[in-house]
Amino acid sequence: MSAFWCETAIIAGDSGRSDGVGNGGPALTEAATGVRVETVDGRISFIERGAGPQPGDTRLTGVVFPAAANAHSHAFHRILRGRTHDGRGDFWVWREQMYRSASELTPEKYQKLATAVFAEMVVAGFSSVAEFHYVHHQPDGTPYTEPHAMELALARAAMAAGIRLTLLDTLYLAGGIDTALSPEQARFGDPDAQAWLDRLASLRAAIALEFPPEMVGVGAALHSVRAVPEQALEIVAKHLPRDIPLHIHLSEQPAENQACIQAYGTTPTGLLERHGLLSSRLSAVHSTHLTQDDISLLGGASTTVVMCPSTEADLADGIGPARELCDAGATIALGTDQHAVIDPWIEMRTLEHGERLGSGQRGRFSPGELLRAASEGAARSMATPIAASALQVGAICDLMVIDPDSTRTAGSQPLQLAFSATGSDVTQVVIAGELIAAHGVHTRLGSPGNLLTEALKEFS
Missing domain, CATH: 3.20.20.140 (Metal-dependent hydrolases)
Structure with missing residues (x-):
């Protein structure tokens, strides 16, 4: 099991419930603060709103969206x-x-x-x-x-x-x-x-x-x-x-x-x-x-x-x-x-x-x-698990975090970041319940820019 504490998260309207109701897809979404997310086998097993971080939680600071x-x-x-x-x-x-x-x-x-x-x-x-x-x-x-x-x-x-x-x-x-x-x-x-x-x-x-x-x-x-x-x-x-x-x-x-x-x-x-x-x-x-x-x-x-x-x-x-x-x-x-x-x-x-x-x-x-x-x-068009459009119990735990205070995003409402954010504002990425990237650096591979520079040298 892994757990994450989200400063703010885009969640399904009923995601405060831990019984899995609404797993078919949210009708409404909201930007909630202090959201704890627990995962089992790479899927979200529990969501709590208005919570503080617990020891061992990975902190996701910013606005957390599904990846x-x-x-x-x-x-x-x-x-x-x-x-x-x-x-x-x-x-x-x-x-x-x-x-x-x-x-x-x-x-x-x-x-x-x-x-x-x-x-x-x-x-x-x-x-x-x-x-x-x-x-x-x-x-x-x-x-x-x-x-x-x-x-x-x-x-x-x-x-x-x-x-x-x-x-x-x-x-x-x-x-x-x-x-x-x-x-x-x-x-x-x-x-x-x-x-x-x-x-x-x-x-x-x-x-x-x-x-x-x-x-x-x-x-x-x-x-x-x-x-x-x-x-x-x-x-x-x-x-x-x-x-x-x-x-x-x-x-x-x-x-x-x-x-x-x-x-x-x-x-x-x-x-x-x-x-x-x-x-x-x-x-x-x-x-x-x-x-x-x-x-x-x-x-x-x-x-x-x-x-x-x-x-x-x-x-x-x-x-x-x-x-x-x-x-x-x-x-x-x-x-x-x-x-x-x-x-x-x-x-x-x-x-x-x-x-x-x-x-x-x-x-x-x-x-x-x-x-x-x-x-x-x-x-929906893929052969791998289908993502949700908001955090909800039962969904795969694939997340991305947006910095709401960057030059581009400062002042934006969380649910309207689609009109101000860019990939440069993504500060953390979680895939299957594992932190895979932070601040533009891949946790396993390092800087994608360096990887691309080396790979592209082999092509005319």
């Missing part, structure tokens, strides 16, 4: 931060630079890089991540001697950083609709959908043998309708195991929509609906350029829509219809994607700012809705 969940990551894209801005261009020009970075990855280099990236996530307040992974093989497309070498490297990196990982093994068969994989894409591919399903089953068995399920789980991803032909979608719909999450890049670019309509007579969302792939287990990433019918289909199927606002701004993708999707029945989640920044607070704020710019209205998402998108909403 954030990162619903969409490509760890190796961190190589590109601050290196793709000399000149103009668009998403497709950026993609060529991304391919060059992918070509340099080896299992050893990737484990070192991903450990640093995951450590950066942890000190910023993330306790879980969904890694959308498609760099499976050697650069010429042949498997490694250990066929899951790249995947195991990512899982070992996550364990070193102490972050919960959902490893989304990705199906990537084509370079575009009716287009073969290019040489740069060869290491992403599999011979066909059935070969991918077989490799996915083997990966799940390998991960289960080496890693605890509450820390590392396996999910599936379809890269996009550009990269997965319709015949393969049909096979996946019939044979993908029902007990794992499924993610896809959806309608990130208008060119994707146009190509899909030309080839299949429907939008990417319509194509997924045609094959029964829209459901509550699906996470549609980006969903930037949707029709009204698309919005209705995604909402009606109770999908999760993963917005990555800082990446979508960085790549000039556009502003997705987040509010409309939420109102239609979709769950909104947040991710950092290509890691232009790794900061859950900036992603929350950028989501709302995009809505304001597009609508001319303020308050499109309340602070509470933003916090849910960054925690419970994002974790």
Whole structure:
């Protein structure tokens, strides 16, 4: 058992009770002072308000929130931060630079890089991540001697950083609709959908043998309708195991929509609906350029829509219809994607700012809705335990602490810190009841900046 004393904590409205009532999720939250939290096996077993610290308690000084969940990551894209801005261009020009970075990855280099990236996530307040992974093989497309070498490297990196990982093994068969994989894409591919399903089953068995399920789980991803032909979608719909999450890049670019309509007579969302792939287990990433019918289909199927606002701004993708999707029945989640920044607070704020710019209205998402998108909403799309959006009995004990007196946050109301805080204001991070980071330093690994500097030296 471990115990924490929180100076102030965001708790469920009934969390003063120790009988577990309300574990299904809080209807109301409040900022309570003097909150003691006890944990058993990494979960909150008892909460007391108006309490003082007891001997042995770990003191969390500041405002304690549930830790954030990162619903969409490509760890190796961190190589590109601050290196793709000399000149103009668009998403497709950026993609060529991304391919060059992918070509340099080896299992050893990737484990070192991903450990640093995951450590950066942890000190910023993330306790879980969904890694959308498609760099499976050697650069010429042949498997490694250990066929899951790249995947195991990512899982070992996550364990070193102490972050919960959902490893989304990705199906990537084509370079575009009716287009073969290019040489740069060869290491992403599999011979066909059935070969991918077989490799996915083997990966799940390998991960289960080496890693605890509450820390590392396996999910599936379809890269996009550009990269997965319709015949393969049909096979996946019939044979993908029902007990794992499924993610896809959806309608990130208008060119994707146009190509899909030309080839299949429907939008990417319509194509997924045609094959029964829209459901509550699906996470549609980006969903930037949707029709009204698309919005209705995604909402009606109770999908999760993963917005990555800082990446979508960085790549000039556009502003997705987040509010409309939420109102239609979709769950909104947040991710950092290509890691232009790794900061859950900036992603929350950028989501709302995009809505304001597009609508001319303020308050499109309340602070509470933003916090849910960054925690419970994002974790809903993962294979590891689901986070809560406020501290409550029965929830996993994944916490982040915000300094309420920094230059940025001074004077902010605790429940409105989503509009003032940044990752630089995160002073402590707890994962599974263990203090993992304090004041920007990882307790096991040290400074993420130093780790990143060393890892990035190995890439051109």
